[in-house]
Amino acid sequence: MSEPEPSIFTLIIRGEIPCHKVYEDEHVFAFLDINPFSPGHTLVVPKEQAITLDALSDESSAAIGRVLPRISQAVLAVSGTVDFNVLQNNGEAAFQSVSHVHFHIIPKSEDGSGLAWPFKSTQLDPDEGARMAEQIRNYLE
Numbered sequence: 001m002s003e004p005e006p007s008i009f010t011l012i013i014r015g016e017i018p019c020h021k022v023y024e025d026e027h028v029f030a031f032l033d034i035n036p037f038s039p040g041h042t043l044v045v046p047k048e049q050a051i052t053l054d055a056l057s058d059e060s061s062a063a064i065g066r067v068l069p070r071i072s073q074a075v076l077a078v079s080g081t082v083d084f085n086v087l088q089n090n091g092e093a094a095f096q097s098v099s100h101v102h103f104h105i106i107p108k109s110e111d112g113s114g115l116a117w118p119f120k121s122t123q124l125d126p127d128e129g130a131r132m133a134e135q136i137r138n139y140l141e
C-alpha cells in the first residue's frame with residue numbers, strides 16, 4: 001500500500017514547516033497552535049499519522065497519555081492560568097480541520113479567553129442508558 005500524503009502536522013514534525021515547538025519524544029510532538037483560543041494554546045500530536053483517535057495505536061495512545069499532564073502543567077505555569085480544557089476533535093462534523101490526531105491544551109483565563117461552552121446536553125433516558133452501556137460493554141469484551 002502506498003504511504004498517505006503527509007498531513008500538515010507530519011510536515012511540522014519533520015521540520016518542513018516551522019512551528020513553535022514545546023516538546024518532543026519518540027512518539028509525541030507538541031507545539032503552539034497557530035490560531036490560539038488563549039495564550040499558551042498548545043497542540044499535542046502523535047508522530048503516528050492516524051486521522052482520528054479511534055484509529056490510533058495503543059503505543060501512541062499510551063505515549064500521549066504519559067505526557068499530556070506534564071505538558072499541561074508547563075502550559076499552565078507559563079500562561080499563569082489554573083483552569084484549562086483539553087479538546088480533541090474527530091471528523092469534520094466534530095470540528096476537526098486537520099486530519100491527524102491532536103489534543104488541544106487550552107488555558108481558560110479569568111478574563112474569559114479560552115473555550116466558550118457551545119454544547120447542548122439532553123437528559124439520559126434510564127432504559128436507553130442501560131441498553132447503550134450494555135452494548136458498549138459487550139463491544140469492549
Ligand code: DGP
Nearest residue numbers: 008019032033034035089095096097098
Ligand atoms: P482542529 O479543528 O481540532 O482540527 O484544530 C486544528 C488546529 O490546528 C487549529 O486550531 C489550527 C491549528 N493549525 C492548523 N495548521 C497549523 C499550522 O500550520 N501550524 C500550527 N502551529 N497550527 C496549525
